[in-house]
Amino acid sequence: MKLAFSVILFFVTYPMVATAEEAACPQLEGNLQPGGLLWGTVAPTAAIVFEGIDVPILPDGSFVLGLGRDAPSSVTLTVSVETDGVSISCDLDIAKREYRISRVEGVPQRTVTPPEEQLERIRKERQLVRAAKAQVIENQTFLRAVQAGLAWPAEGRISGVYGSQRFYNGKPGNPHYGVDIARPTGTPVLAPGPGVVTLAEPDLFYSGGTVILDHGYGLSSSFLHMSRVDVSVGDELRTGDPLGAIGATGRATGPHLDWRMSWFNQRIDPQLLVPPMP
Template sequence: MSRLIICLTLLMALPAHADGFISRLLNKPVPGGVAVLALGDAAAAPKVTYQGKRVLVVREEGRQWLAIVGIPLKTPTGQQSALVDGKAVGFKVGSKHYREQRITLKNTQQVNPNADNLKRIERELDEQNRAYAQFSPRQPSNLMFDKPVDGPLSSPFGVRRFFNGEERNPHAGLDFAVGAGTPIKAPAAGKVILVGDYFFNGRTVFVDHGQGLISMFCHMSKIDVKLGQELTRGGLIGRVGATGRATGPHMHWNVSLNDVRVDPAIFIGHFQP
């Protein structure tokens, strides 16, 4: 009996997260981050949802199923839960401080657009939101991404932004300080699901890596892909520019999970707590 009690105690002491490579890389459970949930080793992949959206599920080689959950930037600290085959599985969201950024724009329409531009912005936002909401059955080729460009990181994810002194949405992606014309390459294999030239984002490409894991690249000077095109890891997407609302050439990259924009730095091993 005592040996049974010891075994049960050891089982209860096991960590809630799998301690494999994917967890070590991606498990950053903060607002705007990612939670990795261990789901056991059933024969079939469990179905997972979070806040009503399907969640990416992968099987780490030689290990159990994992749910890769994107956490919205406005999520309060404390307990959250996902549904795994209809049953709640809890996880804890920690805290993270995001700094402020103040930007001056000469084009005031990019701060307070007129009625015609607002109609355009609403139409374009709806189109992009539909792309973010897609959930394809394809399995991502890799979860440790390559950097889309070879250059230093500049403006980080989550920064509170003030344009001409007026607060607007936080920075939903990660910027790289690189010059105009720098090649932008796919951080992982995927399918081009949206190509456009938008009021705020300029020339833009969305790439679906599988199961709600989506990259968005914007402010490009040139687009080198077509809608529906399949990309290999490292495939050319386009060239860095300063189209849309940009103060100069740079590469802006968004990563979305379960229709939630999360910190791309997590996927390239550059997350800062």
């Protein structure tokens, strides 16, 4: 499947006169909105910094970067060539995005306000997740597959969307960073694209059965609340390979899959990378 991308133009400021072709602002394709991915190409000798992140560059000069849920109205991408001392700042205007507000009742109170004895467990589990997402796997095949378009990891009713703000038992929670697919417990969950498993945990406090699949160069998918985890850390998967099964583990009121994506510390909207739900 080919995705339709928009071509993005930059407002460019020059910290110094650019004399090297390698330091030109790249044309980007993708979704210039919070939750979107952007794709571009620079000379392989160039370096890119975006939102404080050193952007990995593939051997052919191509790269990907992500816009988080709360991306500001303007962001800056800096392209430089160390050998020439040339640096160019490329300013991007980000489209505004509105999010849904929803209320979820009946969540076990211990997961809304965790008891004191669970705080150390939660802290350790967050460290596990951060470490899994911090890995940079340089596999061009994985990333090219994502750019070509991902598949849905499960098909069903969409019960929750990216960016929405949830109130649990009347208490505001963190924004929702994924897309929820409601299906019965035991429904297979399949890899939406190729990657390497960097986390496979059967019972995390908040997310229950959880898998993280790394697509390369800082981009990863997470699959939450699964009743069964069928993969192990280090497994290399192709599109359509089984990951586990839908469930209602962790902080969940019913069986569903919560599919999330991240580019380093930026949360990406998976729905922008797949066709409409069948």
